[in-house]
Amino acid sequence: MTDTTATTTDLDVRLEKHRTELTGYCYRMLGSSFEAEDAVQDTMVRAWRSYDKFEGRSSLRSWLYRIATNVCLDMLTAGNKRARPMDLTESTPLAQAALSPRPDHTWLEPMPDNRILPPVVDPAEAAVAKETVRLAFMAALQQLPPKQRAVLILREVLAWKASEVAELLDTSVASVNSALQRARATLAEREEQGADAAVSDPLDEEQQKLLERYVKAFEGYDMTALTALLHEDAIMTMPPFDLWLTGHDDITGFMTTLGSACEGSRLVPVQVNGLPGFAQYKPDPDEGGFTPWAVQVLEISDGRLTGFHFFLDTQRWFPLFGLPLHLEAEADEVEEGV
Numbered sequence: 001m002t003d004t005t006a007t008t009t010d011l012d013v014r015l016e017k018h019r020t021e022l023t024g025y026c027y028r029m030l031g032s033s034f035e036a037e038d039a040v041q042d043t044m045v046r047a048w049r050s051y052d053k054f055e056g057r058s059s060l061r062s063w064l065y066r067i068a069t070n071v072c073l074d075m076l077t078a079g080n081k082r083a084r085p086m087d088l089t090e091s092t093p094l095a096q097a098a099l100s101p102r103p104d105h106t107w108l109e110p111m112p113d114n115r116i117l118p119p120v121v122d123p124a125e126a127a128v129a130k131e132t133v134r135l136a137f138m139a140a141l142q143q144l145p146p147k148q149r150a151v152l153i154l155r156e157v158l159a160w161k162a163s164e165v166a167e168l169l170d171t172s173v174a175s176v177n178s179a180l181q182r183a184r185a186t187l188a189e190r191e192e193q194g195a196d197a198a199v200s201d202p203l204d205e206e207q208q209k210l211l212e213r214y215v216k217a218f219e220g221y222d223m224t225a226l227t228a229l230l231h232e233d234a235i236m237t238m239p240p241f242d243l244w245l246t247g248h249d250d251i252t253g254f255m256t257t258l259g260s261a262c263e264g265s266r267l268v269p270v271q272v273n274g275l276p277g278f279a280q281y282k283p284d285p286d287e288g289g290f291t292p293w294a295v296q297v298l299e300i301s302d303g304r305l306t307g308f309h310f311f312l313d314t315q316r317w318f319p320l321f322g323l324p325l326h327l328e329a330e331a332d333e334v335e336e337g338v
Contacts, residue, residue: 130274
């Protein structure tokens with residue numbers, strides 16, 4: 001192996017060590033799983049090509065964050081804001097429910113925990129990291145102007161000093177502090193409009209039992225049991241459709257009418273956006289077994305399910321989560337003709 005090859009390999013290894021945390025940063029900035037991964041890949045390519053100009057006045061990590069920030073700010077110049085259905089429309093009564101899709105770039109997208117949350121030893125630090133990728137927090141971030149977003153993430157999520165952020169953004173400490181104050185005020189307003197999920201990390205015994213009951217109710221399509229698990233003001237969303245429903249009556253009513261094809265589904269646990277979730281496979285009438293239908297993200301508060309989010313673009317989401325695109329029926333199900 002030549003010295004040049006050895007140096008190149010060493011640089012690749014050093015850059016890759018930062019991929020997960022950079023993906024988490026870009027995901028918080030952009031609200032899109034795939035745009036975040038594209039932004040990190042662009043960051044890595046730019047770093048690799050310009051490494052000979054890296055003077056070492058800052059750490060390699062800081063330098064990579066500077067590049068990643070510039071990449072994200074460039075991507076955000078069009079003013080696009082990723083959103084959830086409840087950020088765009090009013091809740092629809094079941095009697096008026098219609099499935100109207102919007103383009104992919106409209107929506108805040110889900111992300112597997114292992115792609116954005118680096119392993120950490122401190123449980124408290126891990127819990128905080130999960131809180132900062134939850135759907136409600138991510139949606140709030142999308143309401144901030146791009147530079148305020150960067151300041152808030154760097155200062156509040158990643159715990160950078162104001163002077164470090166000022167250097168990264170080529171601005172003053174006073175400007176950073178002012179942007180942080182405005183960003184905090186915006187987030188505080190959104191917190192007053194609705195409570196975030198209150199999920200323990202790891203899940204406590206009560207929450208684990210709640211999820212077990214949920215799986216049993218959903219796979220059995222037992223609407224009475226499901227109603228008992230849902231908060232009376234629970235919300236159900238289904239991107240790319242802008243429809244969203246409020247309350248267990250409308251949610252279970254939808255599931256037995258427009259959503260009735262989900263009866264007989266199977267759920268596979270996933271870790272998504274710092275929250276419990278499931279990959280949902282519904283029965284495949286053509287091939288047998290089960291076909292992907294949704295990545296479900298669940299929000300829990302006060303012992304009930306408060307958020308019930310179905311991301312339906314399975315051809316994109318299931319490979320991202322490393323999930324198969326078909327599940328075989330188990331032997332007992334085949335015998336029973338399920």
